[in-house]
Amino acid sequence: MNREVQQNLKDPALHLNRELAQLEFNFRVLAQAEDASVPLLERMRYLCISCTNLDEFFEVRVAVLRQQSALGELRPGPDATPPSEVLARIRERALTLVKAQYDFWNTILLPELEREGVRFSKRDTWTVKQKRWLQGYFRNEILPVLSPLGLDPAHPFPRILNKSLNLAVVLKGRDAFGREGHMALVRAPRSLPRLIRLPAEVAESAYDFVFLSSILHEFMDELFPGMQVKGSYQFRVTRNSELFVDEEEVENIALALRDELRGRGYAKPVRLEVADNCPKGISDMLMQNFELTEPEVYRCEGPVNVSRVNAVYDQLDRPDLKFPLFLPRVLPAVIEEQSLFEAIRERDILLHHPFESFGPVIELVREASVDPDVLAIKQTLYRVGNDSPLVDHLIEAARQGKDVTVVIELLARFDEEANLRLANRLQEAGVQVVYGVVGYKTHAKMLLIVRREQGVLRRYAHLSTGNYHQITSRLYTDFGLMTSNPDIGEDAHLLFLQLSGLGPIIKLKCLLHSPFTLHKGLMEKIEREIEHARAGKPARIIAKMNALNEGSVVEMLYRASQAGVQIDLIIRGACTLRPGLPGVSENIRVRSIVGRFLEHSRVYWFQNDDTPEVYCSSADWMERNLLRRIETCFPIRDPDLAKRVYDESLANYLADNTLAWRLEPDGSYTRLAPGDHPPHSAQQTLLTQFTQ
Known part of the structure; x- marks a missing residue:
């Protein structure tokens, strides 16, 4: 170039x-x-x-x-x-x-x-x-x-x-x-x-x-x-x-x-x-x-x-x-196992809210709070809502003698007063409360449980694109991953150490995190797609997020388009990239979905020469998320779960022709209509799929 x-x-x-x-x-x-x-x-x-x-x-x-x-x-x-x-x-x-x-x-x-x-x-x-x-x-x-x-x-x-x-x-x-x-x-x-x-x-x-x-x-x-x-x-x-x-x-x-x-x-x-x-x-x-x-x-x-x-x-x-009532589905694996720890140890569990219940997350913390084999619980809280059962279970865990550490973001906009009250309540119960890192909002969504099993310590992690908020979990679309993967557990452990101990820069095995490796990692993955396109290999990027405004990422996506990479962006809110500009972004398409539920999940998919990589994240491609916040981005490594994320959150939404709006080069939006095609609503498709 x-x-x-x-x-x-x-x-x-x-x-x-x-x-x-x-x-x-x-x-x-x-x-x-x-x-x-x-x-x-x-x-x-x-x-x-x-x-x-x-x-x-x-x-x-x-x-x-x-x-x-x-x-x-x-x-x-x-x-x-x-x-x-x-x-x-x-x-x-x-x-x-x-x-x-x-x-x-x-x-x-x-x-x-x-x-x-x-x-x-x-x-x-x-x-x-x-x-x-x-x-x-x-x-x-x-x-x-x-x-x-x-x-x-x-x-x-x-x-x-x-x-x-x-x-x-x-x-x-x-x-x-x-x-x-x-x-x-x-x-x-x-x-x-x-x-x-x-x-x-x-x-x-x-x-x-x-x-x-x-x-x-x-x-x-x-x-x-x-x-x-x-x-x-x-x-x-x-x-x-x-x-x-x-x-x-x-x-x-x-x-x-x-x-x-x-x-x-x-x-x-x-x-x-x-x-x-x-x-x-x-x-x-x-x-x-x-x-x-x-x-x-x-x-x-x-x-x-x-x-x-x-x-x-x-x-x-x-x-x-009003919209018809629906009951979120509870995964059979969660229902059948006597212990959530057993279910997670058997296989990673993916939760797609609000179509699947947030209950397993609450149940995991509840079970950990009373399990004699659980030694420690660590969690980030950005927005949690009033009267959250999660908070009750964390307090109970502390009373049971477990080491409980909670990272609370006091500067979560318009939730500052609620988070101050929450911090006081947790501290009074003996929970170690950390306020995060000076100058960087802690926006990451992480839960880590340390459990002794047959004399060996095992870590269980929950990583999410959304907050630990029981009410918004019924109103926002988000993904959560429950896993006992040792690499993810070790990475989460190091991140919590960095947040609480203010330690040096850390090297993680599989997670990307802001403000250190997420921006750089995204740029490298986009660059890899550019190289594949130039070599005549399959090259495509699909990403779903709330907003895109980080200038260098926009420029890199333009470069990718010029190289022939096909790019589809599903961006609910603000997008500063101009799609469809000849010679610059003709290979980029941007759509916004506004429906019954607030689109909140962040999913990144890279074709990677037909060896796709799928990531979920707490971060939008915004300057503040990539450069000025504590954020996490986690891979979906189970092939079946990765396919679910692709099918439910990407392919499904790219097929929407009833709730979707197309971003035009001048910044205006055009609402799509089915025309001669059968109508397809991404959210209704998921409601039907998960409530049958």
């Missing part, structure tokens, strides 16, 4: 912007809501997901970009787009997305829900009986916890909590102290539900809900007796939620993180949402107080924060409006 071509591959025009690619994912989520073939309440959930995703996008990505732009930090990515320009383009796309969300809510979802007996009643539709009941609810349940704040020199604009619902109230007349009409702010009580269900005796439909904000609007005058409420307007501010803890400068990261968390809710604002009927004078006043400008203001043609309606999903006993 000559120098000129190599230089061309660094051309910014060959790379899509990562933030815009990430934002684009939410249009595909919203398209699921707009799909009439999806059950109605699930369509509501997809709308809510697109809204909460957009919140997080502003809290993290937009916040960082605004900070870079304000400080003049011109650190564009491989696409070389300055932060200020990216922000302008985000504004344009976000406005389009917000309009589409509210159009769907107002013109499609509300009428269709009402036809099914699910009603979100507005103030102008309330009957006399309903209004009387709601007034009683306001006086008995809401009014006692409200604390309105009048704005004057003695009461300056208060600090507004991140994403809290507030109302700006315009008043006329004199208050008790003789002050002429002024403004006040009312914060919706966080202790009360945002949606109130009307009782059967006053409801107009089977399920009749009223927004808390509507009740506040209607009875606001009772908060200000003797004054006239000229208007009340909802608003919500989104703040920077990216925590910064200088890990090299603090002596105790847990204490430093607690301090940071206290201030997160009041960090620098990045977005202001206001009701569409909010007068310009009010929105200008809010902008001034939040130090925002017009491009950071978004007008909502409906309730601010529509995602709150997701709370009614579990209240509705309407299985006909």
